[in-house]
Amino acid sequence: MIKLTRIVESLPSSVPFVGPETQERTNNQKFLSRLGANENVFGPSPKVFQAIKNSVNDIWRYADPESYDLKVAIGKHENIKLENIVIGEGIDGLLGYLCRLLVAPKTSVVTSKGAYPTFNYHVSGFGGNLHFVPYKNDYEDIEQLIFKAKIAKAKLVYIANPDNPMGTFHSRTVIEDLVDNLPEDLILCLDEAYSEFVPKNELPKIDPSNPNVIRMRTFSKGYGMAGARIGYAIGESKLIKAFEKIRNHFGINILAQRAALIALQDQDYLNSVMRAVNISKKQIMTIASECGLKSVKSLANFVAVDCGRDASFANSVLQGLVKQRIFVRMPFFSPQSRCIRISAGKPSDLKRLEKIFPKVLNEVNASKSF
Numbered sequence: 001m002i003k004l005t006r007i008v009e010s011l012p013s014s015v016p017f018v019g020p021e022t023q024e025r026t027n028n029q030k031f032l033s034r035l036g037a038n039e040n041v042f043g044p045s046p047k048v049f050q051a052i053k054n055s056v057n058d059i060w061r062y063a064d065p066e067s068y069d070l071k072v073a074i075g076k077h078e079n080i081k082l083e084n085i086v087i088g089e090g091i092d093g094l095l096g097y098l099c100r101l102l103v104a105p106k107t108s109v110v111t112s113k114g115a116y117p118t119f120n121y122h123v124s125g126f127g128g129n130l131h132f133v134p135y136k137n138d139y140e141d142i143e144q145l146i147f148k149a150k151i152a153k154a155k156l157v158y159i160a161n162p163d164n165p166m167g168t169f170h171s172r173t174v175i176e177d178l179v180d181n182l183p184e185d186l187i188l189c190l191d192e193a194y195s196e197f198v199p200k201n202e203l204p205k206i207d208p209s210n211p212n213v214i215r216m217r218t219f220s221k222g223y224g225m226a227g228a229r230i231g232y233a234i235g236e237s238k239l240i241k242a243f244e245k246i247r248n249h250f251g252i253n254i255l256a257q258r259a260a261l262i263a264l265q266d267q268d269y270l271n272s273v274m275r276a277v278n279i280s281k282k283q284i285m286t287i288a289s290e291c292g293l294k295s296v297k298s299l300a301n302f303v304a305v306d307c308g309r310d311a312s313f314a315n316s317v318l319q320g321l322v323k324q325r326i327f328v329r330m331p332f333f334s335p336q337s338r339c340i341r342i343s344a345g346k347p348s349d350l351k352r353l354e355k356i357f358p359k360v361l362n363e364v365n366a367s368k369s370f
C-alpha cells in the first residue's frame with residue numbers, strides 16, 4: 001500500500017476554488033458571462049498579444065530561469081533592486097513557496113476568517129496551524145490580526161489589500177503604521193493582487209529591505225493575464241534569495257515571461273482598463289441599488305453586492321444567476337457570505353446582468369423558502 005506523508009493523509013480532499021469549467025461540465029451548459037473569478041475581461045494590451053505571437057517560435061526553449069529581463073523591468077517600474085524581486089507562477093505559486101520557506105508542522109499562522117483561501121491551503125499543506133480573525137465591518141481587522149499573532153506566537157500573518165472577497169482597502173497610513181509596529185519575529189505577507197486598481201499615491205510605501213514584509217503582485221488581475229500564470233514578490237534580499245533554494249526554476253513559461261515585460265511597459269493601456277473597470281463597477285452598484293441592495297465600496301476589480309439577508313439567501317441568488325449562465329461567486333463565511341461577488345465585466349456582460357439580476361432576485365424573494 002502506498003502511504004502518503006502524515007500531513008497529506010490528514011488533509012481534506014478539497015480545493016480552494018472549483019473552476020467554472022467544472023460547473024459547465026456538471027450543468028452541461030456554458031457560461032455566457034464569466035464574472036466569478038475576478039479575471040480581467042478586458043484582457044492584456046494589444047502589444048502583449050503581439051509579444052506572445054512573436055515568441056511562439058521559441059516555445060521549444062526553456063525560458064530564462066532567472067527571468068532577468070523581466071526582473072530588470074519590474075525593478076525599474078517599482079524603483080527597487082533586482083535582489084528584492086522573485087518571479088513566480090502567479091501569487092498562488094509564490095504563496096506556496098513562501099509557506100514552504102516559513103511553515104513547518106505546527107507553525108502558527110494568522111489570517112482572516114473568509115479571506116483568500118489559497119493561502120490557507122498552502123499553510124495546511126506544510127502542516128501549519130491556522131488561526132482566524134473575523135472581519136470587522138467588511139474589512140480585515142488589522143488590530144486583531146496582530147493581537148492574535150502575538151498571542152499565538154505566529155510566524156506569518158496574511159493580509160490582502162485590497163481584500164478579496166470584499167474589495168475593501170486599508171489606507172496607506174494604516175498599512176505603513178502596521179509595518180512600523182510589526183513584532184520582530186513576525187512576517188507580514190501583504191497580498192497586493194489588486195494593487196493596480198488603487199491610485200498609485202494611495203499604495204503604502206514600504207522599504208523593500210524590511211525583513212518583516214513580503215509583498216505579492218500579479219499579472220493576473222490589472223494586466224489581464226490570469227491564464228499566463230506569472231507574478232512576483234518584493235522582499236528583503238535574504239528572504240528573496242531563499243526562494244532560489246526551493247522554487248521551480250523552470251516554472252515560468254517563455255510566453256508569460258515576455259508578455260509580462262511588455263505589459264509592464266504599456267501603462268497607457270493599463271490606465272484605459274482601469275477606467276473601463278471603474279465604469280463597470282459603478283454599473284454593478286447601480287444594478288444592485290435599483291433592486292434595493294447595497295454594495296460594499298471596492299478598490300479591486302469586483303463588487304460585493306450585499307443581498308441583505310443570510311448566506312442561504314445569497315446562495316439562492318447566486319444559483320439563479322448561474323442557471324441563467326452568469327458565473328459569479330460568493331464569500332465562504334458569515335458575515336461576508338450575505339454578499340455575492342461580481343467581477344467587472346464588458347458592457348455586454350453588464351447588459352445581461354441588468355436584465356437577469358432583478359428577475360432572479362424577484363424569483364428568490366417570491367420562493368417559499370424565504
Ligand SMILES: *Cc1c(COP(=O)(O)O)cnc(C)c1O
Nearest residue numbers: 090091092160164193218220231
Ligand atoms: C486573484 C488573487 C490571487 C491570485 O493571483 P495569481 O497571480 O493569479 O495566482 C492572489 N491573491 C488574491 C487576493 C487574489 O484575489
